Amino acid sequence: MLERIRQQCATGRAEWQDCTDAETSVAVERYTSVDIYQREIDKLFRGLPLIAAHGSELQAGQVLAHDGYGVPILLSRDKDGVVRAHLNVCRHRGTRLVESSTAIAKSSIVCPYHGWAYQLDGKLRHRLHAESFDKKECADEDLVALPCVERHGLIWVVPSSGSDFDKLSSNSLDEYLGELSAEMPFYEVAQLTHFRTIEAEYPANWKLIVDAFLESYHIRVLHKNTIAPFFTDGITAGGRFGSEQSGKPHIHSLVARRAAQAWSEQGDTSLQKTMPQNIRELSELVTPSQVIFPNTITIFHPDYLSLITLYPTSVGTLRWTHKMLIPKDRADSTWVAHWEKTFNLIEKGVFQAEDIHTAVQIQKGFASGANTHLRLGRIEQAVSWFHDSVARHTAASR
Numbered sequence: 001m002l003e004r005i006r007q008q009c010a011t012g013r014a015e016w017q018d019c020t021d022a023e024t025s026v027a028v029e030r031y032t033s034v035d036i037y038q039r040e041i042d043k044l045f046r047g048l049p050l051i052a053a054h055g056s057e058l059q060a061g062q063v064l065a066h067d068g069y070g071v072p073i074l075l076s077r078d079k080d081g082v083v084r085a086h087l088n089v090c091r092h093r094g095t096r097l098v099e100s101s102t103a104i105a106k107s108s109i110v111c112p113y114h115g116w117a118y119q120l121d122g123k124l125r126h127r128l129h130a131e132s133f134d135k136k137e138c139a140d141e142d143l144v145a146l147p148c149v150e151r152h153g154l155i156w157v158v159p160s161s162g163s164d165f166d167k168l169s170s171n172s173l174d175e176y177l178g179e180l181s182a183e184m185p186f187y188e189v190a191q192l193t194h195f196r197t198i199e200a201e202y203p204a205n206w207k208l209i210v211d212a213f214l215e216s217y218h219i220r221v222l223h224k225n226t227i228a229p230f231f232t233d234g235i236t237a238g239g240r241f242g243s244e245q246s247g248k249p250h251i252h253s254l255v256a257r258r259a260a261q262a263w264s265e266q267g268d269t270s271l272q273k274t275m276p277q278n279i280r281e282l283s284e285l286v287t288p289s290q291v292i293f294p295n296t297i298t299i300f301h302p303d304y305l306s307l308i309t310l311y312p313t314s315v316g317t318l319r320w321t322h323k324m325l326i327p328k329d330r331a332d333s334t335w336v337a338h339w340e341k342t343f344n345l346i347e348k349g350v351f352q353a354e355d356i357h358t359a360v361q362i363q364k365g366f367a368s369g370a371n372t373h374l375r376l377g378r379i380e381q382a383v384s385w386f387h388d389s390v391a392r393h394t395a396a397s398r
Contacts, residue, residue, distance in 0.1 A: 001254050002275070004237035005286055009256060009264035014234045016379040024384040025373040030391075031205040032366050037315035039394040044294040045069055047163030048393075049147075049156040049173055051296045051309055054325055056193040058083065058155065062103040063120065065096075068199070068321055069311055071159040073146065074098055074109070076120040085148035085157045086122045090114075091141040109143075118143055149173055152181070153190030180241040180250050180290065187279050187288070187298075192305055192325035195339050198347055199321045206295065206310040206318040207390065208359035213289060213297045213308075214382040216255045222358060226350050231287075232256040238382050242293070249293035249389035251382050254286040293389055303327070304339070306346065316363055320356065322347055 008014050030036060052066050058077045065088050066073040074088035074097060088097050095113040098104070108125055109118040117126040122143035127133065147158040147168035156173060158165045165172060174181040212218065216236050219228050238253030263285050266274055276282035279300060288300040297308040307323040324343050326335075365371070376384050 001237035001239065001252070002282070002286065005235060005254055005256050005260055006264045008235045008237075009232070009261045014379075015237065016234065016377075016381070019378040019381070021378055021381065023378065024376045024381075026376065026383070026387050027373050028366055028371055030387065031207060031363065032315060034315050036394065037312060040294075040312060040390070041070070043394045044390070045311065046071075046160040047158065047165065048294060049149075049158055049165055049168060049176060050294075051154050051292065051307070052085070052157045053155040054192070054194050054307065054323060055083075055150055055153050055155060055190065056325075058103050061105050061107065061120070063098050063106045063109060064103045065098045065101050066157075067101070068309065068319060069157075069159045070313070072096060073157060073159065074143070075148075075155060075157075076106075076109075076122075078120045082121075083148060083150045083155055084121060085146040085155075086143035087146065089144065090116055091124070091143065092116050092127075116141075152184040153192065175243050176246055177250060177292075178242040178246075178248065180252055180292070183241075183252065187300060187305075189298075189305065189325070191328060193328050193331050195304075195324045195326045195331070196343050197321065197323045199319065201313060201317060201319050202356055202360055203317050204356070204359040204363040205316055206312040207387070208362055209308075209310055209318065209320070209356065210291060210295075210297065210386055211383050212355045212359060213299070214251060214253070214291060214386055215380040217377070217379045218358075219255075222354050223350065226345075226354065230257055232258060232261065234379055235260070240385055246293075247389055247392050249386075249393070251291040251293075251385055253289050253382060255289065256286050257284070260285045291386060293386075294393070301346070303330070304342065322351065 004015065050069060052073065053075060058064060058075055060077050060079050060081050063074060063076040066075055072088035074086045075083065077083050090097055090111040090113065092111065092114055095111055097109050097111055106120065115128040119125050122145055124141045147165050149156050149168050149170055151170050151173050158168055216234055219231050220233050235256040236253055238251060240248040241250040241252055242248040263274060276285060282288065283300050283302045290298040292298065295310045299306040305325040307325055309321045311319040313319050324339065326339055
């Protein structure tokens with residue numbers, strides 16, 4: 001993909017300008033239908049591996065509550081470093097066990113209602129006045145486990161049982177990610193550490209946010225006063241990744257920054273010598289971005305990672321979660337002011353004020369009936385790829 005960027009910069013002609021594919025469209029009902037929304041919840045947000053946290057958010061002997069996917073999930077890491085996920089529900093009377101959404105140290109998980117205690121691996125350890133119950137030991141009183149694996153520095157969870165990923169493992173996750181899994185180590189996500197998370201709800205369909213991050217067409221106009229000066233106009237390279245069985249639903253793309261132009265002019269003979277050797281060098285030339293299907297967006301800025309997850313709370317509302325992950329060697333107190341300023345600029349100045357604001361305005365516009373379909377030009381091809389994958393996984397036509 002980087003070579004494709006170089007060719008476009010060198011010739012001054014973007015790939016989409018020579019594309020012969022017909023323009024496509026997305027039906028507005030994909031953003032407004034309650035039936036489609038329910039299928040998305042059932043097929044995408046209950047049965048597929050979803051990213052719940054970065055590994056640095058959970059240390060050995062800690063637990064945290066995760067409610068971002070509409071299911072009460074409890075993440076834990078035992079003293080041996082193994083991460084697990086369970087339903088955050090006591091097996092006695094159904095009480096929520098842990099309320100903190102930031103990690104807290106626990107040697108065991110004790111129900112605040114009647115004192116039932118569980119080990120960090122979910123096994124029932126103690127029942128207050130156990131003699132009042134007929135059975136002295138009962139295996140079905142262990143916490144309900146959810147498929148969970150830690151891979152590429154991220155904690156992945158399937159929020160329900162009974163899916164194709166009931167036996168989620170590093171191997172099955174790698175198969176689902178396909179070629180994208182082989183790319184992930186280069187991005188050094190496991191070597192980053194968590195700095196800040198912000199969560200908010202907005203009145204827009206979740207797919208409108210994904211749409212925005214899948215095309216660079218809007219950068220020149222929407223972001224003209226913020227990030228546009230750092231980027232070329234419409235020079236990108238992208239591809240679809242994942243297993244053939246899953247329909248290659250993940251999308252990996254590079255958006256050329258202004259620096260890519262000078263780099264491309266160094267000529268073919270020096271290309272290998274000047275090829276970026278690590279993620280920091282790469283992100284000076286291009287901004288890599290991934291849509292890890294269905295709901296995670298990665299944006300590799302020059303010195304940090306924005307990890308964004310989306311969840312539909314209704315057909316016309318979404319939960320937005322933005323995690324800022326930074327290099328460990330820049331995580332001490334001398335860097336705090338820098339990261340605070342940087343986070344506010346991207347979160348408030350770009351994401352909230354521009355991308356999310358536009359999605360909200362589009363959702364309002366749907367009620368007018370002005371459009372039955374949204375048009376996608378050849379420069380917006382990746383948006384069509386994404387909606388094709390959503391339709392395929394929810395068994396609905398686009």
